[in-house]
Amino acid sequence: MSSSYSRGQPSPAIQPCRYKTGKTLGAGSYSVVKECVHIDTGRYYAAKVINKRMMQGREHMVRNEIAVLKKISMGHQNILTLVDYFETMNNLYLVTDLALGGELFDRICRKGSYYESDAADLIRATLSAVAYLHDHGIVHRDLKPENLLFRTPEDNADLLIADFGLSRIMDEEAFHVLTTTCGTPGYMAPEIFKKSGHGKPVDVWAIGVITYFLLCGYTPFDRDSNLEEMQAILIADYSFTPLEYWRGVSKSAREFIKRCLTIDPTARMTSHEALMHPWTIGGGETDESENNDLLPVIKKNFNARRTLHAAIDTIRAINKLREGGAAGMMDGALSKDPNRQNDGFVGDGGDKMEIDSRGNARGQTQEQIREQQRRVAETSKGLWGGTRFKQDS
Incomplete structure (x- = not known):
């Protein structure tokens, strides 16, 4: 070491x-x-x-x-x-430092009310720190709500950028560009996926995603799979919909997000330009802003998406089980074949176990699989009124 x-x-x-x-x-x-x-x-x-x-x-x-x-x-x-x-x-x-105030989104959800001006204040504080990083030749590369913490539980506590494990010090004189694909998929800029070289503009893209999230409770490129999410990011396929969730958000906020979520990194706002944007300077207080409490909608959307993705993950697990790629994950007990040598995986009790690579998913019968699917379908129907979800193959 x-x-x-x-x-x-x-x-x-x-x-x-x-x-x-x-x-x-x-x-x-x-x-x-x-x-x-x-x-x-x-x-x-x-x-x-x-x-x-x-x-x-x-x-x-x-x-x-x-x-x-x-x-x-x-x-x-x-x-x-x-x-x-x-x-x-x-x-x-x-x-x-010990940040005792918790993560950004947890803090928002604990508040009694939350307005566009609150979101602007949070973004302004984040941008101020990002501009400081960029001035010192550093790109963070993993900006997301989970990496934004509050110093103390007090209402006026400082917001802190944390987790610099993916950050890099850029070599400006050598025009150093980064090509490693890294970060959290929903917050990653198009140029990261393209591997065409990236730098400080990826942080501004992430700021755009965070701002969108802070105003509605879901991310702009949220899809049922990472592949679909990446495809949406590459062409900036997002919109301010459904309208009912964005009616109370100002045009200035939406224009700020658009300037951040610009596909061409050279045309994207810099962190300093973002700090000087009218929405950031005005603290979200614009003529068209209706000063609505955004908290009920944000909490509703966040919880709905979290529940939806949990159901989708369950359905994917069943599909993989049927393909024989994850035997023993669900209710059926994983079988052991006494006629084979013990050269498989070690179970909790120390016994050697075998995972069958064939398509019949040993350890769970077809009847058990159908029963599992029926239960998930009933659960999904009860939660979303029978909505059918697109599944990954």
């Missing part, structure tokens, strides 16, 4: 942990974020605890995150500050 940090990158010294960790705040594929307290000072922070063994081969991501945070920490009130970083024998620790 230490050799991975030797090529001109930060090399935290291996030392005893100076922090006592507490409750878990979040988790990723190779890390967990925990509340922690400094043993000597008693001050509370958040520690991203990264398992060295699990992250083997991806050390560059951590080196990069440390480099980015060191460059920008303490420089802007809307960016999470890196307090400390070090290694122990098994883990790498990134210690940051």
